[in-house]
Amino acid sequence: MExxxxxxxxxxxxxxxxxxxxxNKTMAQIHALLMVSNEAVSMEDIMEELQISRGNASMNLRALMDWGIVYKEYKAGERREFFTAEKDLDELAVKISRExxxxxIKPALKILKEVSTIESNNSAEEKHFVDQTSKxxxxxxKADNMLDKITEFNENWLGRLVLKIMK
Amino acid sequence: MExxxxxxxxxxxxxxxxxxxxxNKTMAQIHALLMVSNEAVSMEDIMEELQISRGNASMNLRALMDWGIVYKEYKAGERREFFTAEKDLDELAVKISRExxxxxIKPALKILKEVSTIESNNSAEEKHFVDQTSKxxxxxxKADNMLDKITEFNENWLGRLVLKIMK
DNA sequence: TTAAACTTTCAAAAATAAATGAAACTTATT
DNA sequence: AATAAGTTTCATTTATTTTTGAAAGTTTAA
Structure with missing residues (x-):
């Protein structure tokens, strides 16, 4: 393969x-493209390589920047903007899970709390509902907090975590 | 709220x-419905509660069973089939991550291996590509293996893992 | 301040994914 | 073995999501 x-x-x-x-597919593709590029890429080039429209490129680049995993870069003497991706994979994972x-997850937790705290009558049905949603x-x-903690760790958290888990 | x-x-x-x-939305909804039901539910009732067609219900129940998180149940003297969900959340998480x-992940890894082992010429561009995809x-x-290991653990892996991580 | 170079927005179109429903299929009962 | 009760399949329809492209908006520099 070449x-x-x-x-x-x-x-x-x-x-x-x-x-x-x-x-979305284009968002992931743009990210992939930037991740394996050794230098910043212009919007023009992204459009060209992925065969997508200007609007599409613009919106997905914005989304990637909102996620904090793609950055704008300005080149001296260049009017155009160039883009680069976060290439550190630990950093990438942390940002994605935070986002x-x-x-x-946070909004879902809010709802879960709401529905799990209704006051049930004593029917088995309602008791089971409250019990299950509370669990x-x-x-x-717990899972969400775990991600937070991992995040704080940082600096090759995955490797360190693997070590810990293996005991 | 009632x-x-x-x-x-x-x-x-x-x-x-x-x-x-x-x-897909319906698949998740059926699962949710079964999870908070204290007894097995018939297809008829699922269709009724979620306002979906028979075909839709059938296909998504099949998918849930393929994932191993919903089971068929037969009731004595009943012709119809009833369905229950895996209610143990550790078990549920394990099955979802395995699946x-x-x-x-496995298919993606295969591709990653393929593309990261091309023999690059010495251009910075190709070297960067090989380097980044290898990483x-x-x-x-590593992340995938971590999930496997967690899976083996089992029996409240999340709680135990949290303990470990917190040191 | 004007104009050129470039970017963003968003209504409409296209592509994709999911749902329907009727026919085919299965299984259990008489 | 015929029938009834129930389930699955899949071509078609519907809904959702994504993409386009042209107009509006920005920024820079002469």
Missing amino acids: FKEAKNKFVQTWGALGSQWGI RSKRE LYDFVL | FKEAKNKFVQTWGALGSQWGI RSKRE LYDFVL
């Missing part, structure tokens, strides 16, 4: 993986 | 969360 083919395959794969995890926690609340809260 | 409202809210929320994580690993391969592999 370089261009490999690069394309990587970008496509990353894009597909993204959609399976609720991140998903904030956007999805779920605790579980999700 | 029970019916709370139950509905929970089912809707779980459904929305599902779609954000690449699981996603098998379906998504990504290692990272994803």
